Amino acid sequence: MNYATIKYCDIANGEGVRTSLFVSGCRRHCPNCFNAVAWDFNYGAPFTKEVRNEILQSLEPNYINGLSLLGGEPLEPENQRALLPFVKSVKALYPHKTIWCYTGNTYERDILQPGPGRCEVTDELLQYIDVLVDGDFVQDQHDISLRFRGSSNQRIIDMNATRAAGHVVPWQDDPLFADHKM
Template identity: 85%
Template sequence: MNYATIKYCDIANGEGVRTSLFVSGCRRHCPNCFNAVAWDFNYGAPFTDAVKEQIIESLAPGYINGLSLLGGEPLEPENQRALLPFIKEVKARCPGKTIWCYTGNNLEHEVWQPGCGRCEVTDEFLQYIDVLVDGEFVQDKYDISLRFRGSSNQRIIDMNKTRAAGKIVLWQDDPIFADHKM
């Protein structure tokens, strides 16, 4: 697997301060994608053990809330297979840090059911994801006021509560951000 970039101390792609890994490879090709250069699976640099270690070390400070996986598309089967051992290691070595994952896939129709976001490791992969932002970017539903997503069709799903409830439970933002009137 290749990755397009890594952002350290990122505050745009999940709650708090995070390290964000942008993987390469996406077959969806959403119009006006913010990271179309990462559609190519060969774009960027190889995701080596040294890169993995650097990311894990970046998660150590107490002010870092966790890791965000973006793309490209983390739920391309090739990327899931490559990321699964890494996110297992992140959870083992960085307890208390959350993992957010962004996908253009719809959880119910393309990830839980046979679809473009499902492969033999998907169920295990999802066990390590705390928050899943699902749905493709839709330009007609673009809304700059939304936190952690680009268009209003995209959902922020609390995967821990979803697993416990057996149904989709949306992530609840801090109420101070709910009305945009701080």
């Protein structure tokens, strides 16, 4: 797997201060994608052991809330296979830090059912994801006032509550920000 970039101390891609890993490779090609350069699976640099260790070290400070996975598309089968051992390490070392994952796939249609976001490691990978932001970016539904997503069709799913309930449970934003309008 290659990665496009890593953002340390990122506050735009999940709750709190995070390390964000932007993986390379995406077959979705959404119009007006904010990171179209990362559609190419060969873009960027290899996700080596040294890179993994650097990210793991970046998660150590108490002020870092967790890891965000973006793309490209983290749920391309090739990326899932490479990310699984990494997110297992993140959760083993930092069980109280959250992992957010952004995907253009729709949870019920493309991830739970056979489709582009599903492979032999999907179910195991999902066990380590705390929050899933799903759905294609849709330019006609673009809304800059939304937190942690680009268009209103995209959902922020609380995966821990979803697993417990057996149906999709939306993530609840901090009440301070829930009614925030820009």
